[in-house]
Amino acid sequence: MSEAKNDHIVEVQHLKMYFPITRGLLRRHVGDIKAVDDISFFIKNKETLGLVGESGCGKTTTGRCILRLYRPTEGTISFNGDDISHMREKELKPVRRNMGAIFQDPFSSLNPRQTAGSIISDPLKVHNMGNKSEMDDIIARLFKMVGLDPRMTDRVPHEFSGGQRQRIGIARALACRPSLVICDEPISALDVSIQAQIINLLEELQEELGLTYLFIAHDLAVVQHISDRVAVMYLGRIMELTSSEELYENPLHPYTRALLSAIPIPNPKIERTRHRIVLKGEVPSPANPPPGCHFHPRCELAINDCSVGVPPLRDIGGGHYVSCLRV
Amino acid sequence: MAPVLEIQNLTTNFYTEYGTVKAVDGVSYYVDEGEIIGLVGESGCGKSVSVLSAMQLIQTPGRIDSGRVLFKGEDILKYDSKGEKMSAIRGGKIAMIFQEPMTSLNPVLSICRQLTEALEIHLDMDIQSARDRAIELLHMVGLPEAARRIDDFPHQFSGGMRQRVMIAMALSCNPSVIIADEPTTAVDVTTQAQLLELMNDLVTRLHTSLIIVTHNLGVVARYVQRIYVMYAGRIVESGPAEEIFENPRHPYTIGLMRSVPRLGEKRGSRKLIPIDGMPPDLIFMPPTCAFLPRCTYKIERCREEPWPALRQVGEKHYTACFVDIGEKE
Numbered sequence: 227m228s229e230a231k232n233d234h235i236v237e238v239q240h241l242k243m244y245f246p247i248t249r250g251l252l253r254r255h256v257g258d259i260k261a262v263d264d265i266s267f268f269i270k271n272k273e274t275l276g277l278v279g280e281s282g283c284g285k286t287t288t289g290r291c292i293l294r295l296y297r298p299t300e301g302t303i304s305f306n307g308d309d310i311s312h313m314r315e316k317e318l319k320p321v322r323r324n325m326g327a328i329f330q331d332p333f334s335s336l337n338p339r340q341t342a343g344s345i346i347s348d349p350l351k352v353h354n355m356g357n358k359s360e361m362d363d364i365i366a367r368l369f370k371m372v373g374l375d376p377r378m379t380d381r382v383p384h385e386f387s388g389g390q391r392q393r394i395g396i397a398r399a400l401a402c403r404p405s406l407v408i409c410d411e412p413i414s415a416l417d418v419s420i421q422a423q424i425i426n427l428l429e430e431l432q433e434e435l436g437l438t439y440l441f442i443a444h445d446l447a448v449v450q451h452i453s454d455r456v457a458v459m460y461l462g463r464i465m466e467l468t469s470s471e472e473l474y475e476n477p478l479h480p481y482t483r484a485l486l487s488a489i490p491i492p493n494p495k496i497e498r499t500r501h502r503i504v505l506k507g508e509v510p511s512p513a514n515p516p517p518g519c520h521f522h523p524r525c526e527l528a529i530n531d532c533s534v535g536v537p538p539l540r541d542i543g544g545g546h547y548v549s550c551l552r553v
Numbered sequence: 554m555a556p557v558l559e560i561q562n563l564t565t566n567f568y569t570e571y572g573t574v575k576a577v578d579g580v581s582y583y584v585d586e587g588e589i590i591g592l593v594g595e596s597g598c599g600k601s602v603s604v605l606s607a608m609q610l611i612q613t614p615g616r617i618d619s620g621r622v623l624f625k626g627e628d629i630l631k632y633d634s635k636g637e638k639m640s641a642i643r644g645g646k647i648a649m650i651f652q653e654p655m656t657s658l659n660p661v662l663s664i665c666r667q668l669t670e671a672l673e674i675h676l677d678m679d680i681q682s683a684r685d686r687a688i689e690l691l692h693m694v695g696l697p698e699a700a701r702r703i704d705d706f707p708h709q710f711s712g713g714m715r716q717r718v719m720i721a722m723a724l725s726c727n728p729s730v731i732i733a734d735e736p737t738t739a740v741d742v743t744t745q746a747q748l749l750e751l752m753n754d755l756v757t758r759l760h761t762s763l764i765i766v767t768h769n770l771g772v773v774a775r776y777v778q779r780i781y782v783m784y785a786g787r788i789v790e791s792g793p794a795e796e797i798f799e800n801p802r803h804p805y806t807i808g809l810m811r812s813v814p815r816l817g818e819k820r821g822s823r824k825l826i827p828i829d830g831m832p833p834d835l836i837f838m839p840p841t842c843a844f845l846p847r848c849t850y851k852i853e854r855c856r857e858e859p860w861p862a863l864r865q866v867g868e869k870h871y872t873a874c875f876v877d878i879g880e881k882e
Binding site for chain 1 (some may be wrong): 595596697712714741742743744745746747767769770771772774775794795798799808811812814815817818824825826828829831832854869
């Protein structure tokens, strides 16, 4: 997309992540799930990049590739200038200290048998950050930071509510003072009235600690609220990437437009009069994506050329990238 | 116009070993013929239990303790829950669409069998005509190649398609009322838009009443005529959709609206205002208003008196709050 710059904490170039489909006793390789299919983007230091798309579009896989929970099939990922895409586990350990992850489901992402304090201290132990009493201090400080009472460190996850559990997840992600935090659907399992508490907490922490977020979610309204820039993914590719405001005011890709119009607005007057683009059909399988632009079979603007070549993600000015022949 | 389905003072409790859970506590609502209403609230507010109670689908330790459910004027709670009369209502006159189509469809039966079962039972159709009708229904809900796919099993369909099958099933016996319990929560936004448009078109065309149960205020904004907002087992506000959105009169409704990000808001232009605290434990309910600990409008009176009843604040607009929250605040 552009040459590496100093203020790019993450630089992803031509990332591909294919998962093999095997069949039979010999696990014959018969195809690939193309979860991420050639994407490039960067994340600037201290910004929030939103990654939005529907289930199966590859947004979670992208996040996991950056965390190096997967070894990418192709492409490079650099973190703070170092290429981490093919590092070995041992080399990755110091890199991972600088990355945190918050997961969607605060019920399954916390060990039910561990106390909250011990959950948060795990990353500290892995990275040898202090002795017992130092760790207790850090845990108490983290508890306060995420708005939990430090006297609750000895409780186990089921004694906390969903929102509180997500706070524990956030404290764990921040334990080693990372610079980058991958937030993978951090609020979608929470009740509406609790979601805002967590969004505000994430915003406050970012300001206080100078964090960089990759914020992965399917809810465009939430992503727009929290992100500086937003990338819209569809079937393994980035369709459009631009600033939050520009994406709303001037969406160019037909998929982005359909996505925007599908989001319900809590205002009957606006909602009843606005035009809703209802997409036809369904998302094709990532094992067998359509040729050319992945969106063309459902696109209103599609022409013959759309099924031939993959439209490049090109900058149309002001850092607004779009992957469409018709724009 | 007379309401086709009216729920009056419904109370459903669950008698657990930890205590009595007051899931639904004196709830009343109605839906007119051909009307679409929304029942909105967060998890545990009693919205699903209230509709399941109306269908007599509550199992022990749950029990419907009082109230009436009038379907076309007749109290269907008086019917034996396993009797013939109730069976004729359930799935026949009043149909339901559930949240998760993977768990509410039977995985070992073809969708043909699942669709025709109701037709054979409620409409006395023979196998062939039931099958023809099933194909017609699947066409109606926009399932491509319905005739070829009718013998497929649920796992062979995507989530959106499964939900279309559920809609077809709900429509199969020409019900008077359809209750859709979180019909689009398990699907993506673009699929959600497809399904909502489809349901809206179908019920409008067939003049069926529809109750949409959801936690998402946005989902109901486009389609419903009236909204009921539930909190901790009670209805706290009800009224015409536009009134509720433009002029909410209960602190909980106001809180819900302020706490969700809106599309198109500039980054940093507005900090979300969350509702502090958590919903109450339904076993240990305070005698006062259950929203009191989280309320930003509370006055002295709220602490002293029991949970206020609904009072009228506008045409068809009711709120369960002592405080007169000014218009257009």
